[in-house]
Amino acid sequence: xxxxxxxxxxxxxxxxxxxxxxxxxxxxxxxxxxxxxxxxxxxxxxxxxxxxxxxxxxxxxxxxxxxxxxxxxxxxxxxxxxxxxxxxxxxxxxxxxxxxxxxxxxxxxxxxxxxxxxxxxxxxxxxxxxxxxxxxxx
Amino acid sequence: xxxxxxxxxxxxxxxxxxxxxxxxxxxxxxxxxxxxxxxxxxxxxxxxxxxxxxxxxxxxxxxxxxxxxxxxxxxxxxxxxxxxxxxxxxxxxxxxxxxxxxxxxxxxxxxxxxxxxxxxxxxxxxxxxxxxxxxxxxxxxxxxxxxxxxxxxxxxxxxxxxxxxxxxxxxxxxxxxxxxxxxxxxxxxxxxxxxxxxxxxxxxxxxxxxxxxxxxxxxxxxxxxxxxxxxxxxxxxxxxxxxxxxxxxxxxxxxxxxxxxxxxxxxxxxxxxxxxxxxxxxxxxxxx
Numbered sequence: 001x002x003x004x005x006x007x008x009x010x011x012x013x014x015x016x017x018x019x020x021x022x023x024x025x026x027x028x029x030x031x032x033x034x035x036x037x038x039x040x041x042x043x044x045x046x047x048x049x050x051x052x053x054x055x056x057x058x059x060x061x062x063x064x065x066x067x068x069x070x071x072x073x074x075x076x077x078x079x080x081x082x083x084x085x086x087x088x089x090x091x092x093x094x095x096x097x098x099x100x101x102x103x104x105x106x107x108x109x110x111x112x113x114x115x116x117x118x119x120x121x122x123x124x125x126x127x128x129x130x131x132x133x134x135x136x137x138x
Numbered sequence: 139x140x141x142x143x144x145x146x147x148x149x150x151x152x153x154x155x156x157x158x159x160x161x162x163x164x165x166x167x168x169x170x171x172x173x174x175x176x177x178x179x180x181x182x183x184x185x186x187x188x189x190x191x192x193x194x195x196x197x198x199x200x201x202x203x204x205x206x207x208x209x210x211x212x213x214x215x216x217x218x219x220x221x222x223x224x225x226x227x228x229x230x231x232x233x234x235x236x237x238x239x240x241x242x243x244x245x246x247x248x249x250x251x252x253x254x255x256x257x258x259x260x261x262x263x264x265x266x267x268x269x270x271x272x273x274x275x276x277x278x279x280x281x282x283x284x285x286x287x288x289x290x291x292x293x294x295x296x297x298x299x300x301x302x303x304x305x306x307x308x309x310x311x312x313x314x315x316x317x318x319x320x321x322x323x324x325x326x327x328x329x330x331x332x333x334x335x336x337x338x339x340x341x342x343x344x345x346x347x348x349x350x351x352x353x354x355x356x357x358x359x360x361x362x363x364x365x366x367x368x369x370x371x372x373x374x375x376x377x378x379x380x381x382x383x384x385x386x387x388x389x390x391x392x393x394x395x396x397x398x399x400x401x402x403x404x405x406x407x408x409x410x411x412x413x414x415x416x417x418x419x420x421x422x423x424x425x426x
Contacts, residue, residue, distance in 0.1 A: 039257075068420075085424040086362060095302045
């Protein structure tokens with residue numbers, strides 16, 4: 001049986017989630033491996049969410065937020081950018097493949113970009129194979 | 139030439155006695171005698187008579203800034219600070235945990251401190267490798283100049299070039315040793331959250347028993363919480379009963395923060411901690 005990646009997508013309510021909605025309403029096709037969770041802002045994301053997702057069996061984590069400067073709360077994603085950059089470095093130094101975590105800025109009008117990013121990321125995770133390093137052994 | 143430890147101890151006692159007699163402070167945080175000369179313990183002098191019990195020698199590695207946040211806000215305190223400790227105090231002032239006017243810093247320039255467990259000399263390998271405090275009110279010895287400056291991040295080179303699978307195996311081996319005594323958290327001057335995320339039950343972030351996945355969650359999140367705040371005193375690894383080289387990871391995160399945001403922790407009280415700050419022109423490259 002071929003490997004189907006399990007991806008956690010965390011999307012900001014105002015841009016990426018609406019962008020995903022647009023991708024849906026314009027009937028764009030993209031892989032169904034991403035489970036999207038809606039948060040109110042990308043700065044709502046506690047880095048522990050990401051560590052925890054990997055522990056609970058996610059093969060990849062995709063975070064989507066508004067473009068810098070476009071945040072509904074003015075500065076939320078600017079804080080998130082710094083924070084998630086550190087998260088990425090920590091994952092990398094602990095030995096996790098850097099390709100398993102990705103942050104993208106996708107606005108509400110970029111349904112195409114959302115579909116494109118999900119397609120690309122799913123393919124990337126498929127090539128990396130199952131994530132076993134952080135996963136809790138049952 | 140650096141002032142001898144005996145001389146510093148004498149200066150420390152005199153200064154502490156003066157401050158307590160004048161009533162400028164209600165307590166002095168310094169070091170006291172442990173069960174022998176080589177094992178000094180953190181010590182709080184509240185009355186003049188306590189001052190006699192103070193010591194200072196090459197084994198006084200504990201970071202006394204840890205104890206500043208334990209007293210009610212507004213308590214006037216004096217604290218003996220070595221270079222790394224002074225950065226911790228600066229960082230605590232930045233985070234508004236203490237006020238600059240409430241603390242009197244008795245700065246101690248040091249060289250040749252030793253780890254009381256192994257007897258090794260502590261240098262830039264495990265700490266920030268500075269010789270003079272960045273902030274002080276009274277200096278208890280002569281400033282040290284002319285020492286060769288070694289980057290505290292040099293020790294990382296070996297681990298950065300490691301293959302990622304080997305690095306994961308290395309950290310897994312180290313974290314699996316962890317017995318979750320939380321000595322690292324207790325020794326750290328920056329770890330003051332109450333309750334700590336790992337002690338929360340709702341949400342339960344990680345397993346509390348010393349198992350590999352709970353250990354991983356605890357340590358990784360702790361590294362993240364200390365990102366841009368860790369002042370590299372190395373006290374976590376010295377406090378660790380199973381000798382996990384926590385300082386390596388903290389150094390790595392500090393290095394990345396310094397490279398990405400151009401600011402090291404605890405250097406100036408005007409700065410803001412990097413993760414509660416942003417620049418509009420931060421590059422998106424940092425996310426790649």
